[in-house]
Amino acid sequence: MSDWEKCKQRFPDRISLNNEERDHLSILFEDHFAATENAQHFLFANLGDTVLWSAGSSHPWQYLDDNSTVTNEVLTARFLDKEYIDNLHPLKGTGQYQGKEVKFSPARYCWVYLNNQTVHLHGTSASETPKSPTDDDTARVEELLERTETTVALAIQKLQTISRPASPAV
Numbered sequence: 001m002s003d004w005e006k007c008k009q010r011f012p013d014r015i016s017l018n019n020e021e022r023d024h025l026s027i028l029f030e031d032h033f034a035a036t037e038n039a040q041h042f043l044f045a046n047l048g049d050t051v052l053w054s055a056g057s058s059h060p061w062q063y064l065d066d067n068s069t070v071t072n073e074v075l076t077a078r079f080l081d082k083e084y085i086d087n088l089h090p091l092k093g094t095g096q097y098q099g100k101e102v103k104f105s106p107a108r109y110c111w112v113y114l115n116n117q118t119v120h121l122h123g124t125s126a127s128e129t130p131k132s133p134t135d136d137d138t139a140r141v142e143e144l145l146e147r148t149e150t151t152v153a154l155a156i157q158k159l160q161t162i163s164r165p166a167s168p169a170v
Helices: 004-011 019-023 134-161
Strands: 031-037 042-048 050-054 086-089 095-096 100-105 110-113
Touching: 004 050
Parallel strands: none
Antiparallel strands: 031 042, 042 050, 086 095, 095 100, 100 110
8 A cells, every 4th residue: 555545544534625725735636634633633645655744734744654844855856857947836836937927737747838839959950849730720720710800801891882872873
């Protein structure tokens, strides 16, 4: 049985997290829960094979096995190319790249802009980074929207011309 399963077994009466507690979770945590022991509320999280706990959002994450504090280096270790990201938030996986807001996508395992386009970091080229099908789709959708807007505007003009009665013949 894994350490995480043992932890969940130790606290069978698990509680849902409130919004403040959810904000204290890392995007890389694989599972989490809250529990109360001796009238004290605790958060528990699973990071890989490691079980972590915290006394709440104003307290640091600690290892369950020895109560030592989890460092930001550990919390950010799975973020690829984090050295290129400014103002990296170790829990939320957000920051800036060349002045633009970015976030780490655990599902795609790469940095993305807030519009979900892949960030091509220094030293990587588009040929090295798998191109998302949405990159081409976005350009096609924009072109289609422009053409549709033009078509609709022309149709409205024609309808307005047709609906105006002709002036009486003299």
